[in-house]
Amino acid sequence: MSQPLDRDGIARRVAADIPQGAFVNLGIGMPTTVAGYLEPDRGVTLHTENGMLGMGREASGDEIDLDLINAGKIPVTELPGAAYFHHADSFAMMRGGHLDLCVLGAFQVSASGDLANWHTGKPDAIPAVGGAMDLAIGAKQTFVMMELRSRDGTPKLVQRCSYPLTGVGCVSRVYTDVAVFDLADGTVAVTETFGPATVDSLRELTGLDLLDRTAAH
Amino acid sequence: MLITEDLREAVAGIPDGATVMIGGFGTAGQPVELIDALIDQGASDLTVISNNAGNGDVGLAQLIALGRVRRMVCSFPRQKDSWHFDERYRAGRIELEVVPQGNLAERIRAGGAGIGAFYTPTGYGTLLAEGKETRTIDGRDYVLEYPLTADVALIKARRADSVGNLVYRKTARNFGPIMAAAAATTIAQVADVVEAGGIDPEAVVTPGIYIDRVVRIAEPAAAGELEVGQ
Numbered sequence: 511m512s513q514p515l516d517r518d519g520i521a522r523r524v525a526a527d528i529p530q531g532a533f534v535n536l537g538i539g540m541p542t543t544v545a546g547y548l549e550p551d552r553g554v555t556l557h558t559e560n561g562m563l564g565m566g567r568e569a570s571g572d573e574i575d576l577d578l579i580n581a582g583k584i585p586v587t588e589l590p591g592a593a594y595f596h597h598a599d600s601f602a603m604m605r606g607g608h609l610d611l612c613v614l615g616a617f618q619v620s621a622s623g624d625l626a627n628w629h630t631g632k633p634d635a636i637p638a639v640g641g642a643m644d645l646a647i648g649a650k651q652t653f654v655m656m657e658l659r660s661r662d663g664t665p666k667l668v669q670r671c672s673y674p675l676t677g678v679g680c681v682s683r684v685y686t687d688v689a690v691f692d693l694a695d696g697t698v699a700v701t702e703t704f705g706p707a708t709v710d711s712l713r714e715l716t717g718l719d720l721l722d723r724t725a726a727h
Numbered sequence: 728m729l730i731t732e733d734l735r736e737a738v739a740g741i742p743d744g745a746t747v748m749i750g751g752f753g754t755a756g757q758p759v760e761l762i763d764a765l766i767d768q769g770a771s772d773l774t775v776i777s778n779n780a781g782n783g784d785v786g787l788a789q790l791i792a793l794g795r796v797r798r799m800v801c802s803f804p805r806q807k808d809s810w811h812f813d814e815r816y817r818a819g820r821i822e823l824e825v826v827p828q829g830n831l832a833e834r835i836r837a838g839g840a841g842i843g844a845f846y847t848p849t850g851y852g853t854l855l856a857e858g859k860e861t862r863t864i865d866g867r868d869y870v871l872e873y874p875l876t877a878d879v880a881l882i883k884a885r886r887a888d889s890v891g892n893l894v895y896r897k898t899a900r901n902f903g904p905i906m907a908a909a910a911a912t913t914i915a916q917v918a919d920v921v922e923a924g925g926i927d928p929e930a931v932v933t934p935g936i937y938i939d940r941v942v943r944i945a946e947p948a949a950a951g952e953l954e955v956g957q
Contacts, residue, residue, distance in 0.1 A: 559828065560752045561898050576755060577899040583753040583806075594897055596904040596932075597752075597778075598836035601829030605849060629854070636816055637825045637854075638805035644829030644849045678852035678868070 514687045514705035520655050522547045524613055524685050527653075528554055535559060535604065535645060537614040538582040540655055544613055555591075557609055559641045561600045564592030581641060601641070604648035612649035614642070616656045616681075618671040621718055623681040623693045625654065626673035639676075646677030658686035658715070665716045667691060667698070688712070692723065699723040728891050729940040730920055734764035737914050737942035741770045741879050748835065748875075748906040749777040749787055750882035753806070756899035758883040758916045759948045762786040765881065771795040776835070776875055778828065778902060780804035780812035785948070788812070796821060800875065802828035827855060830872050832905060837874035839908025839937070844873045880910030883947070884933070887917040888926045891935030900932065907937040914940040918947060 515523060517540060525547035528534060535557045536542050545567065548554050556565040558580045565580060566587035574585040595603075603609065618626040628642040629635060646652055660666055667684060684691040688707040692699045699721035700709045709722040731737055738761060741747070747765070751757030766789060775796050780803075781788030790796055792811035799821060804812050815821040826834065827849050837845055846869035850856045860871040882903040885896040893915060895903055907913045915933075920943050 558898070560755070561901050575897065578897040579753065579755050583755075588897070594895075594900055597828070597832035597901050598905045601832050605829055605833075605847065624852075634817070636805040636813060637823075638803045639825055639827050639855065640803040641828040643827040643853060643855065647848050647851075648829070675853045 532610040541613040609649040626671040748880040752901040761881040798822040838876040877910040880906040891938030893933040
């Protein structure tokens with residue numbers, strides 16, 4: 511039996527599904543780590559919404575140039591063929607569907623593909639959205655990577671999000687530590703499990719009417 | 728076209744109550760010296776349009792700390808080093824309009840481009856679209872968003888020529904070009920100024936028509952001296 515995936519394992523699993531030659535935006539936090547598992551010969555071009563295509567790895571030592579940062583405001587490097595552009599162009603590129611894929615983290619994803627990842631809605635929380643809403647709905651496909659349970663053990667794949675939404679019906683696939691889920695037309699299918707999880711145990715955990723498509727994988 | 732090395736001259740005449748766009752994404756492209764000059768200049772009761780709400784204790788953070796900003800329009804106020812904004816917001820002493828980053832950019836672009844309003848899919852069905860007009864076009868849902876303009880834009884670029892054409896540096900370009908077009912008066916700080924013709928016309932990013940004043944700051948506060956925010 512396989513093991514549940516750790517965070518690096520989820521990143522590796524996401525990376526394996528990124529198509530050759532794709533233009534991809536990796537969200538702040540856990541999705542950023544996917545970049546470390548993309549083989550250079552895959553020809554994937556990374557977009558950072560603060561205004562760059564062809565972003566390289568995180569900068570270190572003398573490479574650090576604070577005019578060259580990613581959306582998480584971390585100094586990065588540029589690859590040959592990189593391009594810079596202003597914010598309106600960068601988000602037009604995203605909103606206009608020119609990017610193949612965006613990978614985001616989540617507080618919750620609903621069965622219909624709604625995403626909640628920007629705001630806890632707590633009264634003392636200062637709302638700060640950044641590019642989250644643009645990223646959620648802009649690319650041709652939006653993947654989420656997350657642990658299936660929150661710290662208190664409740665599932666984050668839910669019938670209906672209780673946190674404020676980032677985007678409506680925008681998520682098409684969810685990669686977690688215990689399973690991969692495909693979302694389409696209001697249905698959720700399990701395509702792969704890791705560790706002891708079974709489709710039945712996932713149905714019980716999430717309370718969702720999950721389709722079993724693990725055999726097809 | 729005013730070209731000067733005198734920051735006081737560069738920011739002269741900004742009135743109380745002005746709406747000021749300030750370039751930068753975090754510290755990259757933040758016109759720190761121009762903001763410091765605005766602090767010294769004294770204008771207050773400002774509405775500031777900027778992606779973030781200040782980092783550390785300098786620049787926009789200091790302007791906020793001094794109570795000179797009445798209202799912030801931004802996408803991401805909360806950062807690990809936005810303590811001055813956080814404190815004033817929690818005390819109810821600063822107004823906040825949070826705008827998705829791409830909508831913020833497009834609203835600024837629209838402001839400079841003479842667009843009356845536009846439908847965008849970003850934010851549809853969320854808290855940030857509450858109370859706004861929506862429309863379904865070809866089966867997709869959109870929110871109506873209005874342009875943003877300003878009395879003054881403070882931006883940072885790498886180089887200007889004597890007619891105000893600008894080039895930027897790497898991801899520090901961010902909001903500079905669109906804010907330049909959306910403000911009645913745009914003030915650019917640059918590291919060097921060359922004669923007309925010193926920038927390849929094919930490489931000009933912001934045409935000088937959008938620029939009113941250029942101030943040369945040969946050695947701007949290295950962003951490296953500032954706290955890097957998340």
